[in-house]
Amino acid sequence: MIKVLIVDDIASTRENLQKLLAFEDDIEVVGMASDGREGIEAARTLSPHVVLMDVNMPGMDGIQATEALALEVPHCPVVIMSVQGERDYLRRAMQSGAREFLVKPFSGDELIASIRRVHDLELKKGTYVRVVSAAEGNGAAPAGPARRSVAAVHAIMAGKGGVGKSLLAVNLAAALRQQTGLRVCLVDLDLQFGDVGVLLNLQHTKTIAELVENVGALDPEFVNAVLAEGPEGLRVLQAPFSPELGDLVRADHVRAILDVLRREFDHIVVDTATQLSEATLEVVDMADTVCVVGALTIPAIKDTKLLLKMLESLRVEQERIVVVVNRHDAHADYNRARVEEHLRMPVLLEVPSDPRGIGTSIHRALPIVLSNPEAEFSRRVGELVRRIEPGVAGAAPVGDAKRAGPPARRFGFRREGR
Ligand SMILES: Nc1ncnc2c1ncn2[C@@H]1O[C@H](COP(=O)(O)OP(=O)(O)OP(=O)(O)O)[C@@H](O)[C@H]1O
Ligand SMILES: [Mg+2]
Structure with a gap:
């Protein structure tokens, strides 16, 4: 099962997304959060495979939350959902570490395909995103910043x-x-x-x-x-x-x-x-x-x-x-x-x-x-x-x-x- 966390400030959007995903045998919504900070907490405790993240939210927005997630809960891929399809938003979303960008309104098929794609890639990468540090290679416990897929x-x-x-x-x-x-x-x-x-x-x-x-x-x-x-x-x-x-x-x-x-x-x-x-x-x-x-x-x-x-x-x-x-x-x-x-x-x-x-x-x-x-x-x-x-x-x-x-x-x- 692909465990999904939904982060969106609008309750009806969260419910709609949950309903859309409920029909899929291989996807399970494990949690929902209404802002970036809550989303990070939920990601920490629920360890979802994919996070669906809205951009415009009060408090910590989706871009900031994605950046914070990359540091606090690495290996937790994010799909950004936004009505803002402009290049600037797209770039900021990608810079923040998001894996995909869905422009609202999107279809159920697009959403599901995106979740599966991100999850598949994560599985294929396996150990790719690994933690390295100066101590690596000589047996000392490495706990440093994660490698990036793009510098x-x-x-x-x-x-x-x-x-x-x-x-x-x-x-x-x-x-x-x-x-x-x-x-x-x-x-x-x-x-x-x-x-x-x-x-x-x-x-x-x-x-x-x-x-x-x-x-x-x-x-x-x-x-x-x-x-x-x-x-x-x-x-x-x-x-x-x-x-x-x-x-x-x-x-x-x-x-x-x-x-x-x-x-x-x-x-x-x-x-x-x-x-x-x-x-x-x-x-x-x-x-x-x-x-x-x-x-x-x-x-x-x-x-x-x-x-x-x-x-x-x-x-x-x-x-x-x-x-x-x-x-x-x-x-x-x-x-x-x-x-x-x-x-x-x-x-x-x-x-x-x-x-x-x-x-x-x-x-x-x-x-x-x-x-x-x-x-x-x-x-x-x-x-x-x-x-x-x-x-x-x-x-x-x-x-x-x-x-x-x-x-x-x-x-x-x-x-x-x-
Ligand atoms: N904080 C510092 N303390 C002492 N010396 C310094 C310091 N910063 C720069 N310098 C010295 O100033 C000189 C110019 O530095 P540098 O070559 O890095 O400048 P630059 O901006 O790259 O110059 P250019 O425009 O020619 O490329 C060098 O000799 C360098 O050692
Ligand atoms: Mg110089």
């Missing part, structure tokens, strides 16, 4: 150059990988002057240019061979080694490449160029998190504001935007409150200036989150990790990063040798 994309952007995008991207990716044990890919989309390869002292000779050349044949094996090995199992797609090759990377290439990567990873962190390009906008469109990095100087705040305005005009929802102020304690013309007032956006995170610590980490080509997880900079990056993966516990990263990281290497100007 979440996190774009690191800034209105001004040199504010710390690449540094933050490298550290965020490394921290996500180390603290969650999930599959993380760092993509350098600063296509002309990408720094990620240098920051990690990668010796790999393949870059995004290889993928663009073969964009018609992007199978996972080929993509895997193009990715470099970063520290702690982080995978990296490097930017081309010369600016003119960067010009050949088009927006549709970026989408095709990210589409393949999204199926192979749980998180994709994308470092971007300051100059807005079609490629960057493509990533913004796909991104779950748009991390806007700013600084506390008047020009940086002006440019951050311009970037936020542009994101607004592109209809990037505020929930996707995270404002980070880097070096908040250095040469500050502003403080956090004034910045928030000016930007009309909350600042999620303030990252301190740490010239010594960062300098050493760049010299060793090892992200500071790995070489010194106790540093304030690393702890702040950890906060960003927990915004992205709320299930990650504790302030200090798992394991002994100093020991687990690759041996210290001298900073080398890799590109000059090619």
Whole structure:
């Protein structure tokens, strides 16, 4: 029997759905709830195979409830039911983790087919959605965030150059990988002057240019061979080694490449160029998190504001935007409150200036989150990790990063040798 939970605030809708499903021999309605919070409680106690979730409900709505369910009761697939058939709703529903989207009014046949499809897929996946953690593989009890069927994309952007995008991207990716044990890919989309390869002292000779050349044949094996090995199992797609090759990377290439990567990873962190390009906008469109990095100087705040305005005009929802102020304690013309007032956006995170610590980490080509997880900079990056993966516990990263990281290497100007 497929056990179904119905979550809808309108009693007559709940009853109609129940009646429709009562005729099916293989489906049983095990519970009903009238809002998102109740639905989560019911899912927890009843362990249904499929949850039918309305979107518009008072209190916690269906999208929020679906997001919360993904964290609190994983492996409980949700079918969203809504009168809103617009693209935006559909996208939000899918981002929240819903498996199907039914536009009201729908027929009994459509509903039943949808429930069976979702349940069948769940059975086929079997152990696919499994819990992994940094401890997995060495016998320790793993209890970490679940793998995703499609990776979440996190774009690191800034209105001004040199504010710390690449540094933050490298550290965020490394921290996500180390603290969650999930599959993380760092993509350098600063296509002309990408720094990620240098920051990690990668010796790999393949870059995004290889993928663009073969964009018609992007199978996972080929993509895997193009990715470099970063520290702690982080995978990296490097930017081309010369600016003119960067010009050949088009927006549709970026989408095709990210589409393949999204199926192979749980998180994709994308470092971007300051100059807005079609490629960057493509990533913004796909991104779950748009991390806007700013600084506390008047020009940086002006440019951050311009970037936020542009994101607004592109209809990037505020929930996707995270404002980070880097070096908040250095040469500050502003403080956090004034910045928030000016930007009309909350600042999620303030990252301190740490010239010594960062300098050493760049010299060793090892992200500071790995070489010194106790540093304030690393702890702040950890906060960003927990915004992205709320299930990650504790302030200090798992394991002994100093020991687990690759041996210290001298900073080398890799590109000059090619
Ligand atoms: N919090 C910090 N403490 C100390 N140094 C920092 C900090 N943030 C950034 N830096 C330094 O500032 C410089 C610029 O950083 P980074 O290259 O990450 O900026 P960017 O925004 O990627 O620049 P670009 O626009 O050129 O891509 C680097 O040398 C980096 O080490
Ligand atoms: Mg950069």
